[in-house]
Amino acid sequence: MCNMTFEDPCGENATERMDSVEQALEELLTAALPQGCITVGVYEAAKSLNVDPDNVVLCLLATDEEDVKDVALQIHFTLIQAFCCENDINILRVNNMRRLAEILEGVKPGGESMDLHCVLVTNPQSSTWKDPALSKLNRFCRDSRGLDQWVPVINLPER
Numbered sequence: 255m256c257n258m259t260f261e262d263p264c265g266e267n268a269t270e271r272m273d274s275v276e277q278a279l280e281e282l283l284t285a286a287l288p289q290g291c292i293t294v295g296v297y298e299a300a301k302s303l304n305v306d307p308d309n310v311v312l313c314l315l316a317t318d319e320e321d322v323k324d325v326a327l328q329i330h331f332t333l334i335q336a337f338c339c340e341n342d343i344n345i346l347r348v349n350n351m352r353r354l355a356e357i358l359e360g361v362k363p364g365g366e367s368m369d370l371h372c373v374l375v376t377n378p379q380s381s382t383w384k385d386p387a388l389s390k391l392n393r394f395c396r397d398s399r400g401l402d403q404w405v406p407v408i409n410l411p412e413r
Contacts, residue, residue, distance in 0.1 A: 275394045276408055279346070281387035282312070282375060283357050291376045292358065295369040296330050302374055303334070307341040311388060314373040315405070316348040327371060334372060335405060344395035345405045348373075353410040 286292050293302045303310060315331050322328075338345045348354055354370050375388075398406040 275391065276410060278387040278390040278394075279314075279348075279408055279410070280357055282385060282391060283354075283373075285385060285387065286375050287358060289378050291378055293374040293376065294358065294372075296327075296334070296372045297369075299334065299372040299374045300330075302376070303337055303341075303343075306376075307337070307343065309376045310338075310341075310343050310374050311377055312375040312391060313338045313343050313345045314348050314354075314375075315345065316351050316354050316370050316373065318349070318351050321351075321371070330372070339404070344392055346391070346395065347405050347407040348410060349407060350410040350412070353412060356413070357410075 283292070293299050299313070313334065315334065317327075335345055337343075351370050354373070355368070358368070358370065358373070395406065398404070
């Protein structure tokens with residue numbers, strides 16, 4: 255296991271750790287999708303957060319380079335981040351929406367593409383979820399907050 259310290263924020267250990275976190279995110283999304291534990295879209299996520307914030311275990315805010323200049327989207331992100339912080343929901347920024355779409359099978363029934371700018375992962379209704387990938391991501395978020403990175407960024411690699 256790699257431990258990132260204040261003295262070693264980058265380098266080989268950090269690269270290995272990020273690869274591990276990226277893999278954990280992909281594993282979590284792949285496991286959550288067939289269980290119906292994914293909410294996709296800024297508006298849908300806001301509704302879900304309003305109804306049952308305690309059921310949300312992770313919030314992903316995804317962008318590509320062209321989205322950085324979208325002021326309306328950045329305002330939505332700011333509001334979602336504030337709500338998640340207030341409700342102790344871990345948040346990750348994700349770059350590479352194309353890869354995220356591949357993982358989430360990014361097309362709605364009928365061929366319409368999904369708004370992947372905000373993705374929530376929720377607990378299955380039956381029980382509290384004990385997924386090792388989720389534990390790894392929660393630990394990464396907690397460690398990042400200790401380094402004053404309140405919303406860490408994950409770069410999903412191409413496959």
